[in-house]
Amino acid sequence: MSYLVIAVLCSVAVSILLKILRQHDIDIRQTIMAGYPVAFILTWVFLKPDLSKVADLNAAWGIILLLGILLPLVFVILGRAIESMGIIATDAAQRLSLIIPIVAAFALFGEVLTLQRTWGIFLGFMALVALLYRRPEKANANNSIYARTDTGEKRGLAKLPVGSWLLGVWVGYGVIDILFKQVAKQGTAFPLTLFMTFGLAGLLLLVYLIINKTRWEGKALLSGVVLGMLNMGNIYAYIKAHQTLADSPSVVFTGMNVGVIAVATLVGVFAFKESLSKFNMLGIVLAIACVFVLFWS
Template sequence: MIYLLLSILASTLIFICFKLFDKFKVNTLQAIVVNYIVACTCGLLSYQNPVRISEIVSTKWFYGAIALGFLFISIFNVMALTAQKNGLSVASVASKMSVIIPIVFGFFVYNESAGFQKILGIALALIAVYLSSVKSKSTVNFKKNLLLPVILFFGSGIIDTSIKYLETTYVSENGIPIFSATIFCFAAIIGIATLIYKAYNNQFKFDSKSLLGGLILGVINYSSIYYLLKALHFEGSESSTIFTVNNVAIVMSSTLIGLFFFKEYISKKNWIGIALAIISILLVTLA
């Protein structure tokens, strides 16, 4: 349980970082690229064995890690576009409701338990995510530019499901740092290529603040993935429980931090969502 709590804490700190990026006018794209480089470095430093590229390439999870690296940075950009085209609420709901994909995967592929209490908890969790994410003054329009929230929903769900599958099938506990580092490495390569393309088209202006922002974000981002993988790897844990508690707790804590530290407005719907989130976590963990 400690690994899950640390993953939730790290994921919530990512939310705070992006809020601070906006406040201090940090170039988000540049900070994200630096973040992936730092996260990759953290994984390499955490790996206890010698790093041999030939051994990494020969692992069964290598090509999956490449795909995940591509998905990491691609889905982030889709999230940004969804927020711009459909609104922040749609982006938040689409990405967090995608938790249903790895949950269903866990039920059918790993034959995880699905008693009434757990199903009820998961159902309440989905309602909690929606109510916690939607702002009362915003219009949630999924029909407008429908393709973006659909891609975001399936992309986020595929990322979580793929992490679970690769971790369970091919990654040993000692291999978690190098597996994480490889994912971040390919995300960084794609990000650097994007910046080079922007520079070629005279759309790049270096922001020195992105270095510090990316450094902090990278350590936090690596921690969130590392501890999530450790939680999934823990004997006796079920992915349906881990992903439900993880996503709902992040939404709940992020909403509360927005209220107390960033003075965001919390509607009655949001408070109901937070209350349901607490109930759903209790139901799922005690099931």
């Protein structure tokens, strides 16, 4: 359970960093891109992937390719969703992607659905709904992490239905969760998969930024060092949590999402002075109850 706590804390720290960078009008795309080489190097130094086993990856290449594409792509889709639908709706879609891996835990990974786990998952969903509840607000393009170009002008959106961006966020994060579960099942071979994934993701995002003629910013790139360390800690701990609780993927899926929302809500209230409604407070209580029920299941 300690790995799950570390994963939650690293994930919330990433959100805090991105919020601070957004407040200072820093191009977060560059920060995300710069973070992947850092995660790539940290994987090499601390996990020591065995490059001699590259030829033995076989089916893992499919996972590497999908994660290498999806990790940077989902960040781009996330930015588009925020521009078109606003931060609140986008965050809700991201966290409610929990539905996809939860269904996969029982349909694909053979987890036994006990009554206690059913109650825990139910409490988790109720907590997410309560924690994500906000009074309706108009979408503001200036809140987007991709809302400006290097000249300060707002970037034009592709002519797609606005709801399609939210669908992309929902599906993207759900599929990524399932893929990380597959990485966890590789046992001692997972450092090599992570190593190759970080390298591919960073390369693809770099190409994307070059194609868009990005004007590079020193602050954004330096911030990527911190982001890369937090991202590495988050993903490593998340995979280790799946390995430690190999027979209970739904516990990891639910605990991660509910934990992130609960901690982020508290940080928002006490650190950023955001308002907390009665529904949000109920969500925190339900989140704590969810964690206890799933932990003792």
